[in-house]
Amino acid sequence: MAYIDDKLGRGEKIVHQGHQHIIVVAVKSIKWVGLFVVAFIAALWILTTNPTEEWQKTAKTVVELALALTCLIAFVKLFIDYLVWQAEEYLVTNERVIKIWGIINKNLSDSSLDKVNDVEMYQSMFGRLWGYGTIKILTGNETGANEYDYISKPNDFKKAMLDAKNGFFGDASDVALQERTMRTQPQPMPIPPQPRFYEERGAAVPRQQAQPPNYGYQNQPQPKAAPANPSQADIPTLITQLAILRDQGVLSEAEFQEKKNDLLRRM
Structure with missing residues (x-):
């Protein structure tokens, strides 16, 4: 079960799921990628050397271990940055906008669509080329605005928000109204059992004899x-x-x- 599944209200459903652009991982990890490349090249160069003195051999071993540890740290940091990017989600439901982040310690913040006053979108030249942008949500809260940077496909995210705010996907109150109507709606009367026939002295006789039609003579005395x-x-x-x-x-x-x-x- 996903982390968000038990956080949704009755009748609430996810209509759009987004992430930050993968370029965020590249920007955050560029220094670690550069460190990994430099350490890897230096390790290859040291491996090609052939020291003659004993202290040179010891120094070579220490440098090789240091470079190997540097490569490992850079790789682990790059992997962690990727996990952080993967765990950060931007969700649009038919009731609110939700941001989730954190790998072990999960964090969640949301903005109700009822309090959203306006949605602004900004894309730079590179954002239009690579398909990312900034979404700014203006709300009636004390914070005033929520800003989501480097959102992948920001136009789709904004459209999903506007459609949800305009009730295109319905809302949770529809489900509550339907359940309340089903509880208060009168149940249909049970159908009385039809008269069954039973054998009496070898002949089929109905349990209840049908009365002949009266045709409006209810109040008239029966003929003698x-x-x-x-x-x-x-x-x-x-x-x-x-x-x-x-x-x-x-x-x-x-x-x-x-x-x-x-x-x-x-x-």
């Missing part, structure tokens, strides 16, 4: 059974009750017409 020999005064009432049963789906249209004609013949 028709008497065996209705009087002429009861026949209109019976026909009305038959119509209700037809509308409720109890009687078909043919059954309704048959019973209706039967009652009319009795009038």
Whole structure:
């Protein structure tokens, strides 16, 4: 896991990662490179000599050890400068600008994008040729400005900052709002189980019988059974009750017409 992974907030993501230009290593290590070259050439020259006296041989050995130690120190210093350059990172997230430096003792400084007032970029002639420049971030903090020198591809770094500040990559509040909405959103009602059939005396019978549609007759009294020999005064009432049963789906249209004609013949 990278050092920055557990330093990011909820919903925060890295949108650009930059370093200082490799020329920084060359500038810082040029003296050590020169010392390494001089010591190496001097060691080769001494190795070609052939001293005759005993003290000359001893002096030659001491000089050779000193030159070898000088070459080793120069090489180690050059390697350390490279590690320092590699460990120094400039990150742009959708919330802030972060600078990380240090090999063993890690250091971190950041500037919130909300407090960034302006971003300035400066490139010298050699900076334009080699692709490096200086980024100056003007903030509302007490320090006033953060200046990053020798940034590789400074134009891409500045564009990433401006896009992040303008909300092009979103922000952490979007994630928080989404999680809060998911917690407060009502959960869907569970679907009731469908009636299952079970075997009863060899026949499939549903557990719950479906009720016939009412069609607006909820408040009307249910029709009573028709008497065996209705009087002429009861026949209109019976026909009305038959119509209700037809509308409720109890009687078909043919059954309704048959019973209706039967009652009319009795009038």
